[in-house]
Amino acid sequence: MSGYEVEHNISANEPKPAHPPRRPDLSTLFSTLELIDTSDEQTHHNVHALPQPDNMAAAYRLLANAFEMMRGEGAGQEQQDSANDLLATMVQTLMENANDPPRELQGVPDSFIDELERVSKKELKKTDTCPICCNPFLDDEYPLVVQLPCHKDHRFDLDCIRPWLKLNSTCPLDRKVLTKKKEPPVPEKDDDDGEWDDMYA
Numbered sequence: 001m002s003g004y005e006v007e008h009n010i011s012a013n014e015p016k017p018a019h020p021p022r023r024p025d026l027s028t029l030f031s032t033l034e035l036i037d038t039s040d041e042q043t044h045h046n047v048h049a050l051p052q053p054d055n056m057a058a059a060y061r062l063l064a065n066a067f068e069m070m071r072g073e074g075a076g077q078e079q080q081d082s083a084n085d086l087l088a089t090m091v092q093t094l095m096e097n098a099n100d101p102p103r104e105l106q107g108v109p110d111s112f113i114d115e116l117e118r119v120s121k122k123e124l125k126k127t128d129t130c131p132i133c134c135n136p137f138l139d140d141e142y143p144l145v146v147q148l149p150c151h152k153d154h155r156f157d158l159d160c161i162r163p164w165l166k167l168n169s170t171c172p173l174d175r176k177v178l179t180k181k182k183e184p185p186v187p188e189k190d191d192d193d194g195e196w197d198d199m200y201a
Helices: 001-007 027-038 053-070 077-099 111-116 158-165
Strands: 117-119 145-147 156-159
Touching: 027 145, 053 145, 053 158, 077 158, 111 117, 111 158, 145 158, 156 158
Parallel strands: none
Antiparallel strands: 117 145, 145 156
């Protein structure tokens, strides 16, 4: 046994975990997000506070690095190719923002993520995979799958899509803005020619 195994009380014959982690550890990213997410009133008391550009750039780079690690770890070759294309596009977007960080966080609030439609396990097929990590949803004993409002087939592992949505308010598949504000209703036009009548003022 090596010194490391003795020091950490690891047996050389100890079985390795059955399933490797599904995605990289993002705890550092979420710690950085706490610094830049000024929408959280509990941690940010100044309503005019703007995040520091260095912290913004760090958050984008951390997520880009995590997605780079996920590239090439998909199940089948066809899934790997499509995931690599998607992840390459996502990494490129993140790095562009890291190099020229926006003044304010462009992501969605936690309340939006909390209200995303959850997909029940019985609605999932064995062939359904997350477009980001390429892992079949049903490989997880308790899958937490969400559906984005832009399309009924845009389903993701919550752990994969949440960090993206915290930095970007767009769907990674079709780039639709998810938090678009509703346009106010257009006032109905009167049948008259629009002349002002003092009698009814």
